[in-house]
Amino acid sequence: MAFDNLTEKLQNVFKNLRSKGRLTEDDVKAALKEVKMALLEADVNFKVVKNFVKTVQERAVGQDVLNSLTPGQMVIKLVNEELVHLMGSETTEIALKPSNEISVILMCGLQGAGKTTTTAKIAGKLKKKGRNPLLVACDIYRPAAIEQLQINGEKQGVEVFSMGINHKPVDIAKAAIEHAAKNKNNVVILDTAGRLHVDEDMMEELQEIKSNVEIDQSILVVDAMTGQDAVNVASTFNEKIGIDGVILTKLDGDTRGGAALSIKAVTGRPILYIGMGEKLSDLEQFYPDRMASRILG
Numbered sequence: 001m002a003f004d005n006l007t008e009k010l011q012n013v014f015k016n017l018r019s020k021g022r023l024t025e026d027d028v029k030a031a032l033k034e035v036k037m038a039l040l041e042a043d044v045n046f047k048v049v050k051n052f053v054k055t056v057q058e059r060a061v062g063q064d065v066l067n068s069l070t071p072g073q074m075v076i077k078l079v080n081e082e083l084v085h086l087m088g089s090e091t092t093e094i095a096l097k098p099s100n101e102i103s104v105i106l107m108c109g110l111q112g113a114g115k116t117t118t119t120a121k122i123a124g125k126l127k128k129k130g131r132n133p134l135l136v137a138c139d140i141y142r143p144a145a146i147e148q149l150q151i152n153g154e155k156q157g158v159e160v161f162s163m164g165i166n167h168k169p170v171d172i173a174k175a176a177i178e179h180a181a182k183n184k185n186n187v188v189i190l191d192t193a194g195r196l197h198v199d200e201d202m203m204e205e206l207q208e209i210k211s212n213v214e215i216d217q218s219i220l221v222v223d224a225m226t227g228q229d230a231v232n233v234a235s236t237f238n239e240k241i242g243i244d245g246v247i248l249t250k251l252d253g254d255t256r257g258g259a260a261l262s263i264k265a266v267t268g269r270p271i272l273y274i275g276m277g278e279k280l281s282d283l284e285q286f287y288p289d290r291m292a293s294r295i296l297g
């Protein structure tokens with residue numbers, strides 16, 4: 001599970017803090033230095049870590065923590081609050097239009113990040129909320145991806161729209177929206193093609209869809225196991241096409257957790273959901289406060 005090492009390290013720091021009745025400024029500094037090391041080892045972005053420690057330190061001084069009755073506890077509380085803040089404080093929902101209108105969601109990401117799986121997972125969630133989603137196969141480069149979407153859509157009891165591999169993704173998207181209007185689907189989820197690396201063709205294709213189709217939410221899927229690469233990918237997609245939120249997959253296999261802690265701070269875009277396994281039910285809403293509690297153990 002994610003954060004195992006980080007949790008263990010932080011718990012050691014905190015145990016030390018709690019064991020001391022009074023704290024000197026040096027005690028706090030030393031503890032925060034250890035927190036810093038632990039976060040860096042967890043592959044959290046360097047700038048994010050620097051700011052984090054600086055903020056906790058300033059708040060500790062500002063709130064006169066050293067003269068409080070339980071200084072150790074106060075420092076731990078500050079670390080907790082700043083972790084929550086780092087991850088965006090609030091839970092962010094996918095923003096959809098009212099049910100009597102069609103919302104269009106663009107799913108994007110690199111190949112292998114878990115985009116097609118996550119698209120089907122999201123459809124299941126929306127269906128449970130009473131929506132009638134339509135999944136759209138816009139990956140025209142990998143027939144296997146179309147088939148995978150069809151299989152997963154069937155498992156979720158959600159219709160899949162496909163035009164094979166001989167049409168442009170933007171035209172498939174337009175046709176899908178027309179289809180949705182006739183068939184009373186109120187959410188259209190476009191599963192676009194990924195590449196192994198960020199490349200211009202992929203970005204141009206996404207830009208073309210965004211310029212010709214009214215997209216309500218652009219959601220990027222990134223693999224937590226790739227750590228800071230996931231954060232860099234998120235920054236690039238946000239700069240090139242603009243994203244509204246991120247879904248972080250494979251958090252079940254990521255033992256460090258750096259991406260979860262860095263994405264919001266680096267890109268300004270919130271994590272919406274986290275993928276916790278390969279099953280179509282393994283998608284959880286992202287709660288910054290619960291994640292912070294999980295990290296602190």
Ligand code: GDP
Pocket residue numbers: 109110111112113114115116117118148194248249250251252253274275276277278282
């Ligand atoms: P795509 O190329 O981005 O569409 O990726 P896929 O949806 O095909 O997923 C790639 C692999 O990652 C598949 O084997 C999925 O089962 C797996 N996968 C996706 N999400 C998760 C997750 O949250 N946890 C785990 N452990 N595996 C995942």
